[in-house]
Amino acid sequence: xxxxxxxxxxxxxxxxxxxxxxxxxxxxxxxxxxxxxxxxxxxxxxxxxxxxxxxxxxxxxxxxxxxxxxxxxxxxxxxxxxxxxxxxxxxxxxxxxxxxxxxxxxxxxxxxxxxxxxxxxxxxxxxxxxxxxxxxxxxxxxxxxxxxxxxxxxxxxxxxxxxxxxxxxxxxxxxxxxxxxxxxxxxxxxxxxxxxxxxxxxxxxxxxxxxxxxxxxxxxxxxxxxxxxxxxxxxxxxxxxxxxxxxxxxxxxxxxxxxxxxxxxxxxxxxxxxxxxxxxxxxxxxxxxxxxxxxxxxxxxxxxxxxxxxxxxxxxxxxxxxxxxxxxxxxxxxxxxxxxxxxxxxxxxxxxxxxxxxxxxxxxxxxxxxxxxxxxxxxxxxxxxxxxxxxxxxxxxxxxxxxxxxxxxxxxxxxxxxxxxxxxxxxxxxxxxxxxxxxxxxxxxxxxxxxxx
Amino acid sequence: xxxxxxxxxxxxxxxxxxxxxxxxxxxxxxxxxxxxxxxxxxxxxxxxxxxxxxxxxxxxxxxxxxxxxxxxxxxxxxxxxxxxxxxxxxxxxxxxxxxxxxxxxxxxxxxxxxxxxxxxxxxxxxxxxxxxxxxxxxxxxxxxxxxxxxxxxxxxxxxxxxxxxxxxxxxxxxxxxxxxxxxxxxxxxxxxxxxxxxxxxxxxxxxxxxxxxxxxxxxxxxxxxxxxxxxxxxxxxxxxxxxxxxxxxxxxxxxxxxxxxxxxxxxxxxxxxxxxxxxxxxxxxxxxxxxxxxxxxxxxxxxxxxxxxxxxxxxxxxxxxxxxxxxxxxxxxxxxxxxxxxxxxxxxxxxxxxxxxxxxxxxxxxxxxxxxxxxxxxxxxxxxxxxxxxxxxxxxxxxxxxxxxxxxxxxxxxxxxxxxxxxxxxxxxxxxxxxxxxxxxxxxxxxxxxxxx
Numbered sequence: 063x064x065x066x067x068x069x070x071x072x073x074x075x076x077x078x079x080x081x082x083x084x085x086x087x088x089x090x091x092x093x094x095x096x097x098x099x100x101x102x103x104x105x106x107x108x109x110x111x112x113x114x115x116x117x118x119x120x121x122x123x124x125x126x127x128x129x130x131x132x133x134x135x136x137x138x139x140x141x142x143x144x145x146x147x148x149x150x151x152x153x154x155x156x157x158x159x160x161x162x163x164x165x166x167x168x169x170x171x172x173x174x175x176x177x178x179x180x181x182x183x184x185x186x187x188x189x190x191x192x193x194x195x196x197x198x199x200x201x202x203x204x205x206x207x208x209x210x211x212x213x214x215x216x217x218x219x220x221x222x223x224x225x226x227x228x229x230x231x232x233x234x235x236x237x238x239x240x241x242x243x244x245x246x247x248x249x250x251x252x253x254x255x256x257x258x259x260x261x262x263x264x265x266x267x268x269x270x271x272x273x274x275x276x277x278x279x280x281x282x283x284x285x286x287x288x289x290x291x292x293x294x295x296x297x298x299x300x301x302x303x304x305x306x307x308x309x310x311x312x313x314x315x316x317x318x319x320x321x322x323x324x325x326x327x328x329x330x331x332x333x334x335x336x337x338x339x340x341x342x343x344x345x346x347x348x349x350x351x352x353x354x355x356x357x358x359x360x361x362x363x364x365x366x367x368x369x370x371x372x373x374x375x376x377x378x379x380x381x382x383x384x385x386x387x388x389x390x391x392x393x394x395x396x397x398x399x400x401x402x403x404x405x406x407x408x409x410x411x412x413x414x415x416x417x418x419x420x421x422x423x424x425x426x427x428x429x430x431x432x433x434x435x436x437x438x439x440x441x442x443x444x445x446x447x448x449x450x451x452x453x454x455x456x457x458x459x460x461x462x463x464x465x466x467x468x469x470x471x472x473x474x475x476x477x478x479x480x481x482x483x484x485x486x487x488x489x490x491x492x493x494x495x496x497x498x499x500x501x502x503x504x505x506x507x508x509x510x511x512x513x514x515x
Numbered sequence: 516x517x518x519x520x521x522x523x524x525x526x527x528x529x530x531x532x533x534x535x536x537x538x539x540x541x542x543x544x545x546x547x548x549x550x551x552x553x554x555x556x557x558x559x560x561x562x563x564x565x566x567x568x569x570x571x572x573x574x575x576x577x578x579x580x581x582x583x584x585x586x587x588x589x590x591x592x593x594x595x596x597x598x599x600x601x602x603x604x605x606x607x608x609x610x611x612x613x614x615x616x617x618x619x620x621x622x623x624x625x626x627x628x629x630x631x632x633x634x635x636x637x638x639x640x641x642x643x644x645x646x647x648x649x650x651x652x653x654x655x656x657x658x659x660x661x662x663x664x665x666x667x668x669x670x671x672x673x674x675x676x677x678x679x680x681x682x683x684x685x686x687x688x689x690x691x692x693x694x695x696x697x698x699x700x701x702x703x704x705x706x707x708x709x710x711x712x713x714x715x716x717x718x719x720x721x722x723x724x725x726x727x728x729x730x731x732x733x734x735x736x737x738x739x740x741x742x743x744x745x746x747x748x749x750x751x752x753x754x755x756x757x758x759x760x761x762x763x764x765x766x767x768x769x770x771x772x773x774x775x776x777x778x779x780x781x782x783x784x785x786x787x788x789x790x791x792x793x794x795x796x797x798x799x800x801x802x803x804x805x806x807x808x809x810x811x812x813x814x815x816x817x818x819x820x821x822x823x824x825x826x827x828x829x830x831x832x833x834x835x836x837x838x839x840x841x842x843x844x845x846x847x848x849x850x851x852x853x854x855x856x857x858x859x860x861x862x863x864x865x866x867x868x869x870x871x872x873x874x875x876x877x878x879x880x881x882x883x884x885x886x887x888x889x890x891x892x893x894x895x896x897x898x899x900x901x902x903x904x905x906x907x908x909x910x911x912x913x914x915x916x917x918x919x920x921x922x923x924x925x926x927x928x929x930x931x932x933x934x935x936x937x938x939x940x941x942x943x944x945x946x947x948x949x950x951x952x953x954x955x956x957x958x959x960x961x962x963x964x965x966x967x968x
Binding site for chain 1: 850
């Protein structure tokens with residue numbers, strides 16, 4: 063099947079529907095061709111095609127003009143519930159059949175979106191690599207020697223391979239941004255609490271966010287806007303009223319911060335260093351001012367996440383399961399989560415107090431700047447290398463992503479270039495809580511769309 | 516010695532702050548209480564009088580006050596009720612600095628339950644504080660000395676701290692107003708923490724109006740203090756608040772607890788009669804969300820936050836601690852980080868339940884007893900921990916649920932100690948509560964002139 067039979071992004075597909083070039087039924091036929099012949103390990107479970115076609119029939123009663131995701135096929139990371147499919151969180155022994163769909167999924171279906179299936183992931187969303195799954199390793203869409211990134215690995219591949227128009231992931235420490243960054247996609251991690259976490263197996267319940275993987279910033283923003291909304295069943299849910307108004311400063315008067323040269327870590331990758339320098343130059347010509355800042359607040363916050371009591375938060379969700387089913391767990395994942403047992407309540411409170419101080423410092427910084435631009439990842443890794451040094455590589459992968467949820471920030475990763483080896487180089491635009499709209503606007507200015515698979 | 520009376524005296528007679536200082540020291544020296552841990556020299560305070568401006572420029576011009584000895588001032592050491600812990604601060608706590616700049620005259624530092632751990636007033640190596648009405652009875656704590664110093668007219672007002680009721684319980688038992696503002700409205704910078712995420716600075720005064728004026732002087736976001744907050748207070752005015760337009764909630768029969776104390780029950784019933792005849796509506800509401808939250812505070816990981824606050828001192832100075840305080844803090848060692856996260860999740864959903872309760876009954880405020888009973892010093896010695904927790908039945912949950920509170924005098928137990936009513940409202944309702952507090956006092960005085968004092 064030729065490339066033009068692949069599934070485009072939301073806007074493009076919608077235009078094709080509006081011009082009458084294709085029907086949802088035809089799109090679903092194509093989707094199922096791609097999904098059933100997929101050899102990337104992207105999928106864990108796929109819905110029965112007849113069920114999806116029955117949903118397509120129901121679309122006949124609705125007007126495309128008032129149905130923003132009319133006939134748009136999408137995928138869910140397999141830690142997000144859909145009533146028609148089991149949820150495994152990347153662990154077959156953990157699998158359960160949810161009675162209802164997560165509220166975010168309901169909203170997207172309500173808007174005309176068509177759930178196709180559930181995607182592969184680092185088990186229990188623990189990892190930024192895409193290799194920690196009994197459903198197979200996910201490899202980079204541009205070069206199979208390299209990792210896809212994770213934990214929302216399958217969601218990234220399903221969109222990058224144009225099997226669906228967009229996918230939902232989750233993002234606690236970078237799981238939505240890292241795989242987007244390496245596979246040429248936009249990865250939007252909304253402000254915590256805007257999208258309900260009910261029906262999602264969390265990484266860390268107080269930090270996890272549902273995230274969007276899409277081809278364009280516009281597509282990602284549209285999905286966020288539809289999926290967002292206060293949900294009384296999620297105690298961490300926040301009010302979203304008025305958040306998506308266009309009330310931000312003009313680009314040319316914005317102040318953008320980037321890390322100082324000393325604070326930029328590329329782990330020896332000169333290509334990434336040059337790629338980022340190019341982005342800094344683009345910032346200088348696009349925005350009002352570019353300020354170089356130290357990175358100590360962010361480094362310290364990241365350190366709290368992986369070398370502090372938040373590891374214990376992962377145990378709150380799956381701790382009992384891991385204790386009773388130790389042999390069913392990925393060895394690396396088991397090691398990481400079990401480390402959580404060594405932290406005391408007093409350690410936890412000390413870390414909360416320190417984090418509150420760091421948040422205050424971050425708030426003061428974001429009073430001064432409109433957005434922070436960093437590489438999403440400082441380098442790229444082969445699957446082989448990752449298998450040799452799983453923990454070191456995972457922590458390097460999170461250098462620019464780990465701190466974002468702890469400091470209550472929002473972020474969007476956009477590709478800006480390509481490594482010679484194939485994977486895309488991406489930057490993250492990071493903004494304060496509730497400034498998702500302004501942050502995506504800045505990201506749009508830096509996004510280079512020509513690096514699509 | 517309320518502020519209004521003293522200011523009137525300064526303006527209309529030749530009485531000066533120097534005369535006040537003389538009177539203050541005379542009263543303190545002729546009065547044998549354990550209220551004070553340290554006093555400033557009279558000369559130092561006299562010298563400060565020379566720096567005062569005028570009542571018009573300074574809202575606390577020439578007003579003598581005390582601070583609980585877990586609040587820093589550069590002019591006296593801080594002990595937190597533990598001589599071995601004592602240190603000499605370099606600067607005043609943010610709140611003390613603001614009160615002194617407003618013309619307040621700091622006289623000294625008051626006794627407390629060690630490390631603010633207790634609601635009784637007996638857990639101090641500086642001696643037990645006794646009830647102002649009957650010295651066989653406890654003063655309540657932990658801000659015991661601050662309550663006694665104001666009740667005995669040593670000073671016009673005093674600062675306490677309030678994590679689980681430490682500012683409200685001793686106010687109630689000694690016939691004072693005890694105002695616990697919304698968390699974060701008043702900075703805790705320079706205060707020895709008990710539970711850093713919950714602690715508030717509180718005010719002991721003769722009227723709600725005085726207390727509110729003092730809180731206003733101390734309010735404001737402090738960028739140095741990560742727990743200080745910006746928020747939008749609900750404005751209200753004594754003259755315009757109409758009780759008949761407000762709906763008040765009180766605990767339903769199963770939620771009310773007097774621990775067998777029939778006189779307390781009668782005092783509350785009579786207060787309810789007054790309330791019923793003045794407010795627009797009175798709803799008896801299910802109290803379980805509050806009792807469940809209170810259980811989290813003392814039967815959960817928050818005791819570990821007390822440990823975190825003094826951990827290195829605690830480990831090296833076990834024998835320096837009051838035995839009951841040591842026993843309580845030691846419980847903190849038994850909790851894990853996992854239990855801490857689980858307790859935070861539980862709290863998040865209790866907070867949501869509390870909001871639902873308030874909106875379902877359309878409540879403007881809640882009114883409860885401040886304590887359900889009162890104890891002699893001997894009774895507390897016999898059962899120090901159980902009876903302490905009985906005293907906190909109506910106060911423990913308030914900071915966890917992010918409520919504002921004020922305790923007002925509402926009669927006396929037959930043995931003498933004061934009985935208090937607590938008015939509770941959502942964060943930001945400080946001013947409304949204070950206004951209503953004075954109105955209820957007026958109404959109760961009209962209903963029973965004998966109870967006026």
